[in-house]
Amino acid sequence: MRRRSTAPASPLPQRFGVDPVHLRLPVAGGPWETVRAYLVERLPAVAAERVDGLLRDGGVVGEDGRPVGAAEPFRPGAHLWFYRELPPEVPVPFELEVLHRDEHLVVVDKPHFLATTPRGRHVVETALSRLRHALELPALSPAHRLDRLTAGLAMFVVRPQDRGAYQALFRDRLVRKEYRAVAAYDPAVVLPATVRSHIVKERGRIAAHELDEAPNSESRIELLERRDGLGRYLLRPTTGRTHQLRLHMSGLGLPILGDPVYPVVLPEPAPDDFRRPLQLLSSAMEFTDPLSGRPRRFESRRTLAAWTDRESW
Incomplete structure (x- = not known):
């Protein structure tokens, strides 16, 4: 029986009770030379400028918690985490x-x-x-x-x-x-x-x-x-x-x-x-x-x- 792989623990804590986004780079590899190239293609809903800003500001980290830079080489199977950009929400004015x-x-x-x-x-x-x-x-x-x-x-x-x-x-x-x-x-x-x-x-x-x-x-x-x-x-x-x-x-x-x-x-x-x-x-x-x-x-x-x-x- 094939065992399901378990993702490593996130090096980033939750923000406002929300988990950071977790991505695993394709194990089989691909045409991407850098992490940036993969993220821009993998996240079409996120503008390339937003991806560049995350990488420039240290907003994308690897398993060891180290920031991943724009020139970081693509490593098949590597794990990445970052915080999503949350849209403004209307507060629900009632207690839980x-x-x-x-x-x-x-x-x-x-x-x-x-x-x-x-x-x-x-x-x-x-x-x-x-x-x-x-x-x-x-x-x-x-x-x-x-x-x-x-x-x-x-x-x-x-x-x-x-x-x-x-x-x-x-x-x-x-x-x-x-x-x-x-x-x-x-x-x-x-x-x-x-x-x-x-x-x-x-x-x-x-x-x-x-x-x-x-x-x-x-x-x-x-x-x-x-x-x-x-x-x-x-x-x-x-x-x-x-x-x-x-x-x-x-x-x-x-x-x-x-x-x-x-x-x-x-x-x-x-x-x-x-x-x-x-x-x-x-x-x-x-x-x-x-x-x-x-x-x-x-x-x-x-x-x-x-x-x-x-x-x-």
């Missing part, structure tokens, strides 16, 4: 509350609008980057995903050697998850109900959609209470498809308040518009700890504004 921390896990109460992990234009303003920086845990990694627009419980793994055990809980559907949502009340919708469908989320498309095929998703939906034309709902997903709860609620004719995608994709609001958060909350998680064997349950302390503060809506 740590509910639990031990040697294995960090569980947080994530606010709406804060991405869980770096992706696209959200890099520093993410839960992972904030936690790595604030808790001084550079190896922290997510155990699962939680949409940027959804608030509530998110779980992170402290040690790399424990990551697989906790991620397997979510992969194997061993975590019992509960969500709360606020949507319109419709007496014609019979609840509780179990919704099953085949959900597909294609790369490059904002919205997921359903196909007339064997179900790959399941959600249990219950009405907890109603008032003034609104309902507060308890959602229990058995599976974890992207946008599953939002799509299933919309399919019932009960789109979640503040949803900019279902049933209709709306124009994207300004990056600093935090006025109408999606009224979906990851409210509870329960599982048997794979390392200790002890039962665990975590509950969010957040509420949904459309239910608790109707005047703001």
Whole structure:
């Protein structure tokens, strides 16, 4: 069996909880005489002037932490690190509350609008980057995903050697998850109900959609209470498809308040518009700890504004 090579440890620390970029020069070699020539071809999105500036200022380093100069000869298989140029980000003006921390896990109460992990234009303003920086845990990694627009419980793994055990809980559907949502009340919708469908989320498309095929998703939906034309709902997903709860609620004719995608994709609001958060909350998680064997349950302390503060809506 072929063993996977392990990259050496980075000689550069994280900045704002974000790892430096790591590149390995092709082992088979190539037509490049210098490291600069390779970087200019390998990084077409980075202007040659930016590459020159990094090399001139010592911003590219090798395995020993020594700066690599523009004339450095190309060495097949060599490792390089440098910091990416981060675009300006609009700060998410809400706190990320740590509910639990031990040697294995960090569980947080994530606010709406804060991405869980770096992706696209959200890099520093993410839960992972904030936690790595604030808790001084550079190896922290997510155990699962939680949409940027959804608030509530998110779980992170402290040690790399424990990551697989906790991620397997979510992969194997061993975590019992509960969500709360606020949507319109419709007496014609019979609840509780179990919704099953085949959900597909294609790369490059904002919205997921359903196909007339064997179900790959399941959600249990219950009405907890109603008032003034609104309902507060308890959602229990058995599976974890992207946008599953939002799509299933919309399919019932009960789109979640503040949803900019279902049933209709709306124009994207300004990056600093935090006025109408999606009224979906990851409210509870329960599982048997794979390392200790002890039962665990975590509950969010957040509420949904459309239910608790109707005047703001």
